[in-house]
Amino acid sequence: MNPEQILSSFREALGEKVLEDRTIERSVGVLKSKPVYDIWLVVGRDDFHDVVAHLCAKFDPHLSVISGEEIGNDVALNYHFSTGWGEHYGEATFTIRTLVPIDDRRLPSICDLLPGAQTSEREKREFFGLEIEGIPDDRNIFLPEGSTLHPWSKEDDGGTSKELKRLVKWEARDE
Amino acid sequence: MALPRSFKKALWVFHVATGSCNGCDIEIIAALTPRYDAERFGIMLTGTPRHADVLLVTGPVTKPMLPRLKRIYDQTPDPKAVIVVGGCGCTGGVFYESYNVVGPVDEVIPVDIYVPGCPCRPEAIIDGVVKAVTKLETLEKAGVSG
Amino acid sequence: MxxxxxxxxxxxxxxxxxxxxxxxxxxxxxxxxxxxxxxxxxxxxxxxxxxxxHRGIEYMGMRRNLIQTLYLSERICGICSISHPLAFTQAVENAAGIAVPPRAQYIRTIIGELERIHSHILWAGVGAHELGFDTLLHLTWNVREKCMDLLEELTGNRVDYAIPIFGGVRRDIPAEKAPLAVEALGYYKGLLDQLVDTFLHDKSIEMRTRGIGALTYDQAVELCAVGPVTRAAGVPKDVRQDMPYLAYADMDIKAITPRDLGVEPTGDVYDNIIVRLLEVAQSIEIIEFCLENLPEGEITSIPKVPALLAALKNAEGEGIGRHEAPRGEVIHYVRLVEGQDEMAAWKVKAPTYSNLMSWVxxxxxxxxxxxxxxxxxxxxxxxxxxxxxxxxxxxxxxxxxxxxxxxxxxxxxxxxxx
Incomplete structure (x- = not known):
């Protein structure tokens, strides 16, 4: 399925919920040049779950990872999916971006649609201090248990910048 | 020719990774397998620090590993030698300015032998272990016993 | 505890x-x-x-310039020490619009596939050790050294090859080194049947691995598993096939599943062994193709490091880079902001990150x-x-x-x- 067909399926099913879409064509290959596609979508937080539901129902996606960054007053989260795996040249990356306001860091979980999203959701939860509604497991994953740092958050890093000291003293070193 | 004193007993080594990238860890295993074959000198990895003469530490110390490294050090019987394998364990290397890295190994436990390299070659690791033999002999002469 | x-x-x-x-x-x-x-x-x-x-590598990387971060990306994993730089350089090149000369693309592919060979053989040894078959551990690791020698000959180091740089590679493969590679590949070709026979037709290995650690097709898809783990469950996911890049784009690569050996996939440990061993053979073919078709020309589009840093500082945009590492898909996401030495955002995903859930x-x-x-x-x-x-x-x-x-x-x- 080519990117235009994928995008028109989204426009048809979700209409205005897709705020922005673009397709980037890249050419790969040395002996023979062929195109591959990166699809980028921007959706609102309230419609985000519906958009992923459509993706999961129609396109059997693979979720690679969720990336994120605080830009201005929002946490911008990019869900890096890909669709069309299993065929030679069949796959396109499919990134869904959604913005979460920094003073209301709530987002629906997509684990009900794609259980494999849990690791990445837990990681974003602790890195940005998000509240992921409906996540099956909301303990810290990569940070130590009980850690309240939010290292990727610029607004509220939970004291991460104070933790950057390089060395500690071993209490019995001089004995 | 009489065997040197260093060969009077086999050295048992406990390997602990405190946040390394696996590079040195794989080279440690490579040092034990047939090409380098450190086992012919009686150098052997053990499964527990309580059986070890030598602690082989790789990687910068991460925050969750800090108490565990100290505990493993305490569990290793005296006389013991600590070898740090890899540039990041020796000095921190490329891993600085992080919220979860405490620092190089010698800030946490006393270190006897530093093996730099990113990652160290198996030859360098074997050389480090041989140096540890000398260290252990010195300790034994000084009357430190386990 | x-x-x-x-x-x-x-x-x-x-x-x-x-x-x-x-x-x-x-x-x-x-x-x-x-x-x-x-x-x-x-x-x-x-x-x-x-x-x-957890060393907070992305956090550190977002505080350093891109070339410093390239060194850091190499030290994410000592086994996949070219997989992360490959994905990272592609992400930055996509974001900044830097072209990679054809010869550099092929050299990257060759080193990437050599890494797959040594990594899969390494894994086979570890698997044998965990089953209590230490003789096989020592045999496989002895065989692996041939690949390490070749990597050292081509790159100057056994691990952390420092080959990719933004816009190309740092070291050429000169014509006189090619026979060394051909010889090493011949060595592995001769050994492959023996390896397959030892691992797949040994009664005790079969009994310890058949039906152990099974993963169904649906579970592998739902949990977004990657690499040999997902292929062993019969899911034909392989970035080299699905969305080709570098020299893979010139080849007709097919994801390897146990079906290639006439075995119905169950995702168990035995199937994992099949996939990894067959992939060694696939990697040999890929390297042979690359050596035969190695294009002439430059190895980097911006050879001077200050010019490269300046180009990266002036770049603006976001990019995704993917690579099929020995253990599965590596993906890097990068966002660059003009006038800034360091990246505005960097996300690294290693294969085990995706496979974590499939352990359950x-x-x-x-x-x-x-x-x-x-x-x-x-x-x-x-x-x-x-x-x-x-x-x-x-x-x-x-x-x-x-x-x-x-x-x-x-x-x-x-x-x-x-």
């Missing part, structure tokens, strides 16, 4: 106890502590806690003695089973070492072999 939860059904016949395994476990960002809930020998629940070697169905229903080989079936790591405390139903704790687990594993091998 000593205060483990004990579930005891008062008056009931079954008592569950919890076995923690780990955490000393050095693989990439995912060192693991497992908590197994056991009913007798059977695993009925598993909880996984990674993060003991793989462990459930299997036995304690299978823990080492199932853990190893996903990820080639040696020191995961460092120390185990078993809390039994009376509340006393006993200590299980890695050696003890290996002993249990070996006893099982002997038991089933009669």
């Amino acid at each position: 000593n205060n483990q939860s004990i579930k005891l059904e008062v008056g009931g016949s079954t008592a569950c106890y919890t076995v923690p395994v780990g955490p000393v476990h050095p693989a990439l960002k995912e060192p693991i502590r497992f908590h197994f809930d056991l009913d007798g020998e059977q695993i009925v629940g598993v909880d996984i806690k990674p993060g003991f070697a 169905p793989k462990f459930l229903g299997d036995e304690v003695a299978d823990i080492p080989i199932i853990a190893a079936s996903i990820d080639p790591c040696m020191c995961c089973m460092d120390r185990v405390h078993i809390a039994d139903e009376t509340g006393t704790t006993s200590e299980k070492t890695k050696a003890e687990l290996v002993r249990l594993s070996r006893e099982k091998t002997r038991r089933i072999c009669g």
Whole structure:
């Protein structure tokens, strides 16, 4: 399925919920040049779950990872999916971006649609201090248990910048 | 020719990774397998620090590993030698300015032998272990016993 | 570590106890502590806690310039020490619009595939060790050294090759080095049948791995598993096939599943062995293609480092780079902002990150003695089973070492072999 067909399926099913879409064509290959596609979508937080539901129902996606960054007053989260795996040249990356306001860091979980999203959701939860509604497991994953740092958050890093000291003293070193 | 004193007993080594990238860890295993074959000198990895003469530490110390490294050090019987394998364990290397890295190994436990390299070659690791033999002999002469 | 939860059904016949395994476990960002809930020998629940070697690499990378970060990306994993730089350079090149000369694309592919060969052979040895087959560990690791020698000859280092740089590679493969590669590939071709025969037709290996750590097709898809783990379950996911890049785009690469050997995939450890061994053969073919078709020309589009740094500083945009590492898909996301030396955003995803969740169905229903080989079936790591405390139903704790687990594993091998 080519990117235009994928995008028109989204426009048809979700209409205005897709705020922005673009397709980037890249050419790969040395002996023979062929195109591959990166699809980028921007959706609102309230419609985000519906958009992923459509993706999961129609396109059997693979979720690679969720990336994120605080830009201005929002946490911008990019869900890096890909669709069309299993065929030679069949796959396109499919990134869904959604913005979460920094003073209301709530987002629906997509684990009900794609259980494999849990690791990445837990990681974003602790890195940005998000509240992921409906996540099956909301303990810290990569940070130590009980850690309240939010290292990727610029607004509220939970004291991460104070933790950057390089060395500690071993209490019995001089004995 | 009489065997040197260093060969009077086999050295048992406990390997602990405190946040390394696996590079040195794989080279440690490579040092034990047939090409380098450190086992012919009686150098052997053990499964527990309580059986070890030598602690082989790789990687910068991460925050969750800090108490565990100290505990493993305490569990290793005296006389013991600590070898740090890899540039990041020796000095921190490329891993600085992080919220979860405490620092190089010698800030946490006393270190006897530093093996730099990113990652160290198996030859360098074997050389480090041989140096540890000398260290252990010195300790034994000084009357430190386990 | 000593205060483990004990579930005891008062008056009931079954008592569950919890076995923690780990955490000393050095693989990439995912060192693991497992908590197994056991009913007798059977695993009925598993909880996984990674993060003991979490070094905050992305956080550090977002505070350094891109070339410093390239060195850092190489040190994410010492086994995939070219996979991360390959994905990272592609992400930055896509974001900044930097072209890579054809010759550089082929050289990157050659080193990437050599890494796959040594990594898969390494894994085979580790798998054999976990089953108590140490002779095979030493045999495979001896064979692996040929690949390490070639890598050292071509790149100057056994690990951390420092080959990719933004816009190309740092070292050419001169014509006089090509015969060395051809010779090494010939060596592996001659060995392959023997390796396949030793691993796949050995009775005890088959008995210890068939049906152990199974993963169904649906589970692999739902849990977004990657690499040999997902292919062993019959899911034909392979970035080199699905969305080709570098020299893979010139080849007709097919994802390898156990079906290629006429075996119906179940995702168990045996299928994992099949996929990895067949992929060694595939990598040899890929390297041969690359050596035969190695284009002439430059190896980097911006050879001067100050010019490269300036170009990167003036770049604006975001990009994704993907690479099929030996253990599965690596993806890097990068966002560059004009006038800034460091990246505005960087996300790294290593294969085990994706395969973490698939450990759960793989462990459930299997036995304690299978823990080492199932853990190893996903990820080639040696020191995961460092120390185990078993809390039994009376509340006393006993200590299980890695050696003890290996002993249990070996006893099982002997038991089933009669």
